[in-house]
Amino acid sequence: MCGIAGIIYRDGEHDVGRDLTRMLQSMKHRGPDSTGFALYGPVGPQIVVRYTLADANDPRGMHFDERMVGNRREVSSRLRSAGAVIEELEQETAYADRAVLTYDGDLKTLTDLLEDIQGCEVLSLGHSLEIVKDLGDAEAVCSQYGLETFRGTHAIGHARMATESEVDISGAHPYWAYPFPDVAVVHNGQLTNYFQWRRRLERSGHRFQSECDSEIIAVYVAERMTEGYTLEEAMRQSLEELDGVFTYMCVTADALGVAKDEMAAKPLVLYESDQLVAVASEGTAIETLTDGDTYDPYEGEVMVWQR
Amino acid sequence: MAAVGERAVSYDARGLAEPNAVAPETAVVDGQTAELDAADLSIRQINLELRRLVYGLGVTDVVVRNPGSKHSLGVGILTRCRIRFEGSLGYFACGLLDGPEVHITGRVGWAACENMMSGVVVIEGNAGSQTGAALRGGDLVVKGRAGARSGIDQKGGTIITMGSVGAMTGFMMQRGRQVICGDAGPGLGDSMYDGTIYVAGKVKALGIDCVPGEWTDADTEFIERKFRIYDLGSPPSFDKFVCGKKLYNYDSLEPAERKLVL
Numbered sequence: 001m002c003g004i005a006g007i008i009y010r011d012g013e014h015d016v017g018r019d020l021t022r023m024l025q026s027m028k029h030r031g032p033d034s035t036g037f038a039l040y041g042p043v044g045p046q047i048v049v050r051y052t053l054a055d056a057n058d059p060r061g062m063h064f065d066e067r068m069v070g071n072r073r074e075v076s077s078r079l080r081s082a083g084a085v086i087e088e089l090e091q092e093t094a095y096a097d098r099a100v101l102t103y104d105g106d107l108k109t110l111t112d113l114l115e116d117i118q119g120c121e122v123l124s125l126g127h128s129l130e131i132v133k134d135l136g137d138a139e140a141v142c143s144q145y146g147l148e149t150f151r152g153t154h155a156i157g158h159a160r161m162a163t164e165s166e167v168d169i170s171g172a173h174p175y176w177a178y179p180f181p182d183v184a185v186v187h188n189g190q191l192t193n194y195f196q197w198r199r200r201l202e203r204s205g206h207r208f209q210s211e212c213d214s215e216i217i218a219v220y221v222a223e224r225m226t227e228g229y230t231l232e233e234a235m236r237q238s239l240e241e242l243d244g245v246f247t248y249m250c251v252t253a254d255a256l257g258v259a260k261d262e263m264a265a266k267p268l269v270l271y272e273s274d275q276l277v278a279v280a281s282e283g284t285a286i287e288t289l290t291d292g293d294t295y296d297p298y299e300g301e302v303m304v305w306q307r
Numbered sequence: 308m309a310a311v312g313e314r315a316v317s318y319d320a321r322g323l324a325e326p327n328a329v330a331p332e333t334a335v336v337d338g339q340t341a342e343l344d345a346a347d348l349s350i351r352q353i354n355l356e357l358r359r360l361v362y363g364l365g366v367t368d369v370v371v372r373n374p375g376s377k378h379s380l381g382v383g384i385l386t387r388c389r390i391r392f393e394g395s396l397g398y399f400a401c402g403l404l405d406g407p408e409v410h411i412t413g414r415v416g417w418a419a420c421e422n423m424m425s426g427v428v429v430i431e432g433n434a435g436s437q438t439g440a441a442l443r444g445g446d447l448v449v450k451g452r453a454g455a456r457s458g459i460d461q462k463g464g465t466i467i468t469m470g471s472v473g474a475m476t477g478f479m480m481q482r483g484r485q486v487i488c489g490d491a492g493p494g495l496g497d498s499m500y501d502g503t504i505y506v507a508g509k510v511k512a513l514g515i516d517c518v519p520g521e522w523t524d525a526d527t528e529f530i531e532r533k534f535r536i537y538d539l540g541s542p543p544s545f546d547k548f549v550c551g552k553k554l555y556n557y558d559s560l561e562p563a564e565r566k567l568v569l
Binding site: 029262263264267269282283284287293294295296298299 | 375376377378395397398414416417432433435436451452454455456473474475492493
């Protein structure tokens, strides 16, 4: 199961946080366990990093609060030692933070430095991308992180029904394509050559946060793009190289793409107008935005829209 | 969300189950006709209300407003009546019907009219995958396009699609007819046992053991009749596809019986 949704506006910034919350909430029946958002705000010179210091369902005894205080102190000192200037630092929840940095060094080094702290996981990093994911349905996560007022041009999201790994934040989508900034993926389906690709990508130096097959797609596409392929070309190649049944969405700082496997085994409904493009697992999600005509793209299709 | 009956919900950790739902009795009934606003009702409430109207009150014409692409609406209605959905439906819309005439003004999700026994369903918009899956009888008309595996395992009846259809349309179909006015995706009629598929547009690739069939006057009569009934204009020219029967390499004897014969 799982429900995925994406929206891209072609006429500037809108309340994408609110729109995506509505879309995902209407598909709660496809996955009520956890919900994730990958939102693209205005592109700035600074770097936005979202990270967790513990998972949402970690036991709260055992000096949890002291651990969080210690971890936060460690994060700040490591950021400074890496040469980053902390412009803003917000505590979103007891265990999740958002920081805005002025930093021009290597992003992989910075990420590795943070993730070396016990329990710390970088959810997203980039000039525009912000990934928010937590347990519960879309409205719960939206109100917890104040996404109702998030303005941006495009976003993707995921309502998860956990089948093969735990219900926790590290198993929740969307996945950031570590260490490539501003690339994220949501996926509905199963990849059957996951381990093959995981070994290949690990050999070229990538780390994986989870044991979820969807994370492969994010890194795969981002790596192809650094080789010089466009998003669309990278996604077309993925249809040949990734096996299994899937519909996935990939977003970059200025584009949103969807791809469907050659069996058309997983659902996707598409609405397209001059103002916006909305894609989702079910028509009911698109009805929360518009009454316009929708259709199901066919097998093996790759479509990319620029903001 | 779901208003439940007098008894409390016993266990509903995810807030999705609807045990003990009862018909909300919110439809406005006027003699043989009724109108139901489905906006704030759950799936079970809408279906229970439809049953109350057509079985309990003997209503023959029902209009359902604001169905909101909910799943499994209008399923399992086994009596003659007319139902009009003003809007779009989700998955498994109008499945297991026996008798009704249904008109849907919007689109439908996956597996619309799955296992319909008899009746008529007309969909003004597009349809998702598995449209008319395991259809047993009746007519299903999609005015837009349909997704992959249209009429998979079809066992009777007719599916008319005015637009194109996706991959593996008519996969393992056993009887019945599909009329496709647009293009067909790869694997058309793959492993079909019997039945007929008419395609007006291009076929991307035929499936295994699906071959062009010989056109007869009965085909012309059938297509003209269906186009006339549903007011679909003048029919385009079609190619006909049937089963090549190359995969018919089984016999009707059980292994134990075969031993006796030999």
